[in-house]
């Protein structure tokens with residue numbers, strides 16, 4: 001108790017050194033929190049980009065189809081008739097069926113592999129807010145031999161609204177077929193996949209060309225609250241035959257920044273560790289050198305080495321608490337600004353980040369992650385604790401006579 | 408039983424490859440309650456001897472019995488425990504803890520002994536501070552005290568736990584003669600009232616007048632050991 005009191009008094013007495021070291025730790029904590037928030041923000045945004053343009057909040061899919069989804073098979077499809085019996089679920093805003101198929105897009109001279117998607121335009125637009133993403137033309141209606149695609153994809157094949165395209169496909173019986181269509185509209189979104197790889201056509205036309213009329217690969221559902229997705233998915237599954245599954249958005253494979261996040265956090269954590277540890281080691285050594293006489297006297301008075309170590313370690317942890325708290329406070333402010341105001345990259349660089357697959361159009365926002373605050377605070381305590389032990393040990397092991405005579 | 412018994416104690420310092428003999432065979436017995444001055448020229452071995460009997464260092468040869476216990480047999484920790492409970496140190500450079508008040512500096516020493524209630528601690532600390540003449544200055548920090556006052560705090564700190572032995576290495580070296588007389592008078596008073604054994608080293612002839620036993624040390628051997636019934640300056 002007395003030693004703890006003494007440690008606190010030393011911290012107050014050597015105010016400047018305490019503050020400088022605490023500031024270094026605070027800066028490291030702050031940097032970490034900002035970085036974490038931005039990465040988490042990018043992950044959120046990439047999820048939102050998927051939810052808003054590709055996956056919706058929930059998908060109803062045949063379980064066997066789900067397992068093979070990347071091949072976009074024409075097996076294990078759902079029938080529209082069957083699906084019509086599934087009444088609206090609580091919290092559902094809209095639903096849209098989709099028939100996805102692999103295709104080769106041709107302008108008559110060149111070809112590109114694309115993903116074709118047969119959709120019902122009205123229902124599709126209720127889920128994906130594409131109306132204001134048209135840079136030319138507009139959405140088609142059912143029954144029209146028209147297509148909508150990304151402006152970037154169109155540019156690759158030198159296509160414009162009004163031009164005719166051919167989609168080369170294989171139908172359900174593996175027979176080659178084509179869909180001839182006029183380009184009805186070109187879109188530009190923040191989803192690079194939609195911009196570059198997808199061609200939308202009316203569902204009825206696709207179904208006919210693929211020999212799977214009235215069938216779809218999946219039904220996409222939009223909810224009032226995306227966090228309700230896992231619960232509603234379970235409700236829907238209970239009402240459907242066992243072979244059909246309902247998959248919430250968080251089970252879909254997003255372009256998560258999880259990899260970048262983990263690597264980044266490793267780097268940040270290491271940097272924090274090194275910076276904080278150096279600051280602490282330095283502080284303890286300085287304190288010990290300055291207080292050699294005191295250390296000698298305390299040892300002469302019969303203080304055990306472990307008590308002296310306790311004294312120095314307590315001082316360091318005190319600095320760690322101070323720096324950690326200050327860093328967390330600054331972090332709260334910084335992250336709040338990132339969440340509310342964000343960083344406008346395109347204004348800074350003039351580059352459209354979405355062309356790199358980074359789903360950022362305009363402003364990039366941070367994300368709240370309370371766990372990160374807790375984690376980094378504990379971490380700064382742990383570092384200040386462990387970093388102080390070796391120098392404290394060194395100081396405590398000093399010979400009392402030499403320490404007293406030390407000048 | 409004598410408080411201290413030294414037999415053939417030698418101490419050789421190793422300075423690189425050179426061996427520096429600091430003590431060359433000290434035989435000495437100190438009884439409880441003695442007030443002893445150790446004097447001799449610079450480099451004669453006074454500090455070395457005090458460090459040895461103070462359990463801060465180990466002799467190269469010979470034996471030291473403290474209260475009948477052979478110090479050579481004790482570990483570092485056990486030596487620290489002896490210092491904590493039974494030995495008080497007063498150094499010429501005071502070595503007070505700057506962030507603690509006079510009261511707290513003294514309190515620290517008695518808290519380490521861990522034998523007393525909070526109430527007793529308060530009474531003892533206030534009592535000893537009054538006895539060394541620091542009444543009213545309890546809440547001052549060392550930097551708010553004069554040299555003499557600081558040395559009084561150091562004396563109070565050494566005495567508060569009522570140790571068996573107090574070692575003072577040139578306690579008056581940083582003090583003017585008037586202040587050092589005052590400080591010595593305080594130590595003599597404590598010796599009389601509490602029966603605490605004092606050994607102090609000094610160059611100062613004035614200091615010697617306070618002692619009832621004079622030890623002269625030269626080149627690491629005791630060359631004079633004289634007791635007198637009364638100190639020249641009566642306490």
Ligand SMILES: Nc1ncnc2c1ncn2[C@@H]1O[C@H](COP(=O)(O)OP(=O)(O)OP(=O)(O)O)[C@@H](O)[C@H]1O
Nearest residue numbers: 420421422427429448449450451452453454455456
């Ligand atoms: N740590 C050490 N290493 C090497 N030699 C030492 C060491 N400490 C003391 N000595 C030597 O031992 C001898 C005795 O020193 P000591 O400090 O005991 O003398 P002293 O009587 O206290 O002198 P002073 O009056 O100057 O304080 C001296 O020759 C000194 O140089």
Ligand SMILES: [Mg+2]
Nearest residue numbers: 453454455576
């Ligand atoms: Mg000396």
